[in-house]
Amino acid sequence: EVQLVESGGGLVKPGGSLRLSCAASGFTFGSYGMNWVRQAPGKGLEWVSSISRDRSEIYYADSVKGRFTISRDNAKNSLYLQMNSLRPEDTAVYYCARDDSGYYYFAYWGQGTLVTVSS
Amino acid sequence: NFMLTQPHSVSESPGKTVTISCTRSSGSVASNYVQWFQQRPGSSPTTLIYEDDQRPSGVPDRFSGSIDSSSNSASLTISGLKTEDEADYYCQSYDRSNHVVFGGGTKLTVL
Numbered sequence: 001e002v003q004l005v006e007s008g009g010g011l012v013k014p015g016g017s018l019r020l021s022c023a024a025s026g027f028t029f030g031s032y033g034m035n036w037v038r039q040a041p042g043k044g045l046e047w048v049s050s051i052s053r054d055r056s057e058i059y060y061a062d063s064v065k066g067r068f069t070i071s072r073d074n075a076k077n078s079l080y081l082q083m084n085s086l087r088p089e090d091t092a093v094y095y096c097a098r099d100d101s102g103y104y105y106f107a108y109w110g111q112g113t114l115v116t117v118s119s
Numbered sequence: 120n121f122m123l124t125q126p127h128s129v130s131e132s133p134g135k136t137v138t139i140s141c142t143r144s145s146g147s148v149a150s151n152y153v154q155w156f157q158q159r160p161g162s163s164p165t166t167l168i169y170e171d172d173q174r175p176s177g178v179p180d181r182f183s184g185s186i187d188s189s190s191n192s193a194s195l196t197i198s199g200l201k202t203e204d205e206a207d208y209y210c211q212s213y214d215r216s217n218h219v220v221f222g223g224g225t226k227l228t229v230l
Contacts, residue, residue, distance in 0.1 A: 103170065
């Protein structure tokens with residue numbers, strides 16, 4: 001069974017940093033591109049970043065470019081999101097999602113981890 | 120970057136058919152695949168449609184997707200509405216720069 005389990009969320013002050021993790025199981029992690037998608041409280045979905053299976057292609061939303069860094073460790077079946085210079089508007093549930101097609105078909109999603117940026 | 124515009128909300132009665140539109144602001148809707156997701160309150164999104172009109176296994180054939188180049192839009196049609204279909208629905212696509220965009224979401228009420 002495919003499982004994606006996010007962790008690392010919490011309360012952080014503006015300007016602070018946080019590192020999210022997504023532990024994958026039930027499939028060959030290194031064979032799939034992965035993504036982070038967030039959802040602010042009561043709002044819609046917003047794509048954050050994507051990384052190809054071999055880390056050769058990485059993309060970011062304009063809203064996080066220069067502040068967030070996506071990475072992966074295929075040996076540890078894990079996806080990461082390093083978030084720096086956090087702002088209140090980064091407050092959201094962060095989901096990791098598996099791309100099953102190379103065309104951003106997010107076939108599997110984790111349960112999400114909540115990040116709250118507040119003083 | 121482009122935008123995907125969805126109606127904020129739609130409502131229909133059980134057993135009826137509803138269509139949710141998703142209009143792309145720039146670039147051709149036919150150039151990049153469109154996906155549709157369902158999200159129930161307190162849950163993660165799940166995929167209903169991928170690559171414009173493909174249903175993942177396990178998704179009932181009451182759900183169908185299509186694109187219309189003339190209106191530069193995609194549509195999700197749900198037939199035989201059930202109360203359990205009440206949820207938020209999101210369309211999603213991407214561009215040549217590999218930026219992914221979600222529509223603002225449509226709240227479906229089945230009353």
